[in-house]
Amino acid sequence: MRLIWILGDQLLPSHPLLPSPKPDLLVGMIESAPRGTHLRYHQQKLTLLYSAMRHYANDLKKRKFHTLYHHLSDSPAGADYSTILAGWIQEHRIRDIHLLDPNEYDTFHALPALSKKLGVPIQTHRSPQFLVSRDEFAAWANGKKHLLMESHYRRLRAEHNILMTPTGKPEGADWNLDDQNRRTAREFSKENPKIPPLPRIPQDPITSAVAKEVGQRFPDHPGKGDDLWIPTTRQGALEWLKGFIRQRLEAFGSWEDVMIENQPVLFHSVLSPFLNLGLLTPMECIQAAEKTYREGKAPLNSVEGFIRQILGWREFIHGIYWLKMPAYREENFLEADRPLPRWAYTGKTEMRCVSEAIRGTLDLAYNHHIQRLMVLGNYFLLGGYEPKAVLRWYTEMYLDAYDWVMVPNVLGMILFADGGFFATKPYAAGSAYQDKMGNHCGSCRFDPKKKEGPDACPFHSLYWNFYGQHGPKFRSNPRIGMMLKMWEKKSAEEKKRIRTNAQIFLQAQA
Ligand SMILES: Cc1cc2nc3c(=O)[nH]c(=O)nc-3n(C[C@H](O)[C@H](O)[C@H](O)COP(=O)(O)OP(=O)(O)OC[C@H]3O[C@@H](n4cnc5c(N)ncnc54)[C@H](O)[C@@H]3O)c2cc1C
Ligand code: SF4
Structure with missing residues (x-):
């Protein structure tokens, strides 16, 4: 028997390894309990993933593929991929395993050792999920x-x-x-x-069952699976695409x-x-x-x-x-080391732009790009938050989060942790940017125009403190020359006050 192993993020409509059912072909899908607990993933994200997998497997069964499916609840506690695959190999006399190139670096590079452990060859094939190999x-x-x-x-x-x-x-x-x-x-x-308005997506019985199971198994994870607001099937995704294009x-x-x-x-x-x-x-x-x-x-x-x-x-x-x-994950050009602020999991902060963004994160497991980059990302950059902690937080929180997309976006785009390999300058912004592109300042307890005093917007001191702290590292970057000159022109007393205000504010967030 040959096993085609479908990973949870490879639910392709025309799967290149599955042109038609054959008597000597098995399809295998695994809901891995250890993967679910690896990080505190948002419950909506886990609900989306498992529901989409279960729907996909049902479709394969309807198309007469002989499909093996390992549910979360089938696991002896902690059973990982290798334990489940080993059981299938024995039971179904599987001689070789094929799958599309995993999207995650660690999974891809774990395959040779897995093959050795299982005693069967594992072959990967080019995935059509991206246009460029x-x-x-x-x-x-x-x-x-x-x-x-x-x-x-x-x-x-x-x-x-x-x-x-x-x-x-x-x-x-x-x-x-x-x-x-x-x-x-x-x-x-x-x-x-x-x-x-976004279409209202009534939950089908599969999604409701998954949401309940996720809530029971991962009660400490943020969010609620029942609140999932997007579809989990190919048909639903096509309708969602149509709705976006039309409206x-x-x-x-x-x-x-x-x-x-x-x-x-x-x-x-x-x-x-x-x-x-x-x-x-x-x-x-x-x-x-x-x-x-x-x-x-x-x-x-x-x-x-x-x-x-x-x-x-x-x-x-x-x-x-x-x-x-793999070196990318270790990058920390700005030597940032601050642990995450308390509000990252509660949204309780007086900064209105930030609390609005976190409300979206916690309620929907979604923020649009500018909130990810210019509000939350900007705050984590200016505050000197540790790249691995920030990466972990973003990966846990979003419906669309996967290692391949998070690592460059978080380390390269928001934190400048790679020293500018593809971002031509850090995406640092002060209160003027927030006030121009957002309408949160009007209902914030801080004033975006005030530079000092109890009502001053914290982004002011954080922004200048960032340039004061890291200026020497950016000296050769023509795109930030002007900001550095402006910092240097400030008096020693003003620089000191900015540094002190930034430190006091950041300490209060811990
Ligand atoms: C800190 C940070 C974390 C991010 N995390 C993720 C993530 O986990 N998963 C993810 O898919 N995207 C991520 N992005 C990129 C982008 O913000 C999201 O793709 C986008 O916000 C998703 O919402 P949308 O589908 O409504 O996007 P739209 O604004 O409608 O854009 C259309 C599509 O473009 C693609 N896209 C746009 N920008 C990017 C980008 N920088 N990287 C990759 N794809 C992009 C996405 O597929 C998106 O669906 C992140 C960006 C930042 C700055
Ligand atoms: S005043 Fe400052 S903290 Fe408040 S919403 Fe505006 S930019 Fe954000």
């Missing part, structure tokens, strides 16, 4: 000191003929329409664009960067949970968006902006992970 990315990156997402993205646009004219030029003449995609919270309030894509670009009270999703797609589980493919999302533009139903700035996220950022981040692991 690990080798192709490495060949592109070879010899480059710094990598730029933009050049990788342009190469892919041309190669896959996405948003290109018949003469091979970018549609609309420019590759990048970001300058149209930075509209502010004030403009948002003035125009008051209508935000379409939110048009305004995606213009309001991509704003943060609005009580609007955790705005015009974002919330497609990452499906893409990262394999329920949707990147190309079908890209093509659906491009078609909408060609039909004149969405403007170029929104469609290009959205395609840039998937074809540009997603592929690039994935490539960086495989290029830089």
Whole structure:
């Protein structure tokens, strides 16, 4: 017998190793209890994962594949992959195991030892979950000191003929329409664009059963599985994609960067949970968006902006992970060592922009990109929080979190822990940025314009303290020269007050 092992984040619609059922072919799927407890994953994330796996297995059974499925509750406590696979090998006389290249570095590199332990060969195959293979990315990156997402993205646009004219030029003449995609919270309030409500997803019996089991097994994990608000099947994911394309894509670009009270999703797609589980493919999302533009139903700035996220950022981040692991996880260029603030698991902070973001994290296991990057990420960067602790927190919290996407986003993008391998400067921002792009300051107990005193916005002292502390490390970076000069021009007393205020504030968060 041959076993095709399907990992939980490889629930592909047309699985390349499963063209049709055969008498000597088994399919195996494992809900691993030790993996579930490895970190304190949000209960909605675990519910999504196990429910999606159970639905996928049911579909395979309907398609007459002989499917072995290990439920959480089947485990002798602590049974890991090797114990379960060993049982199947014995029972079904399995001679070899095949699977798609695991998306996680540690799982991929554990396979030779697993094969030896089990006494059967394990062969991996290229996964179609990404458009660019690990080798192709490495060949592109070879010899480059710094990598730029933009050049990788342009190469892919041309190669896959996405948003290109018949003469091979970018549609609309420019590759990048970001300058149209930075509209502010004030403009948002003035125009008051209508935000379409998200579809209500009634939980099916499988998801309800999983949510209950997750609640019982992982009671200390944040969130509640019953609150899961997105679908868990391929069909549901396709409908979600359609809904986004029809209702939110048009305004995606213009309001991509704003943060609005009580609007955790705005015009974002919330497609990452499906893409990262394999329920949707990147190309079908890209093509659906491009078609909408060609039909004149969405403007170029929104469609290009959205395609840039998937074809540009997603592929690039994935490539960086495989290029830089395993050393990447250890990087700490800024020597940050502060343990996480208390509010990370409670949301109890007086900083309104932060508490609003954490409310989304705890209630929905989701934040849109700007909250992840410019509110929470910015705070963790400025406060000098330890990269491994921050990585752990983000990985636990989000519906879409997986190692390949978290490591570069957290270490490279928000914490500058790699010294700027792909981010051209740290994404550091003060209160002026928050006040411009978000509308939380109006209901915050701090004042974004005040620099000192009990009402001063903490981002002010944190921001300047960051440049004061790390200035020498950035001296050769032309993109932050101006900030360093501004810091240096401050008087010794002001610098001292900034440092003291930042330290007092950070200590109070511990
Ligand atoms: C600190 C931090 C942590 C992040 N953690 C994750 C994560 O665990 N999983 C994850 O998929 N994305 C992560 N991202 C990237 C991005 O924030 C999310 O993909 C996005 O917010 C998901 O929401 P959405 O589907 O509504 O995105 P949209 O704004 O609608 O964007 C469309 C799609 O583009 C892709 N995308 C956009 N930016 C990135 C990026 N930087 N890296 C990879 N894909 C990207 C996603 O697939 C996303 O679904 C993280 C970013 C930061 C700064
Ligand atoms: S005043 Fe400062 S802490 Fe309060 S919401 Fe604005 S930026 Fe955030």
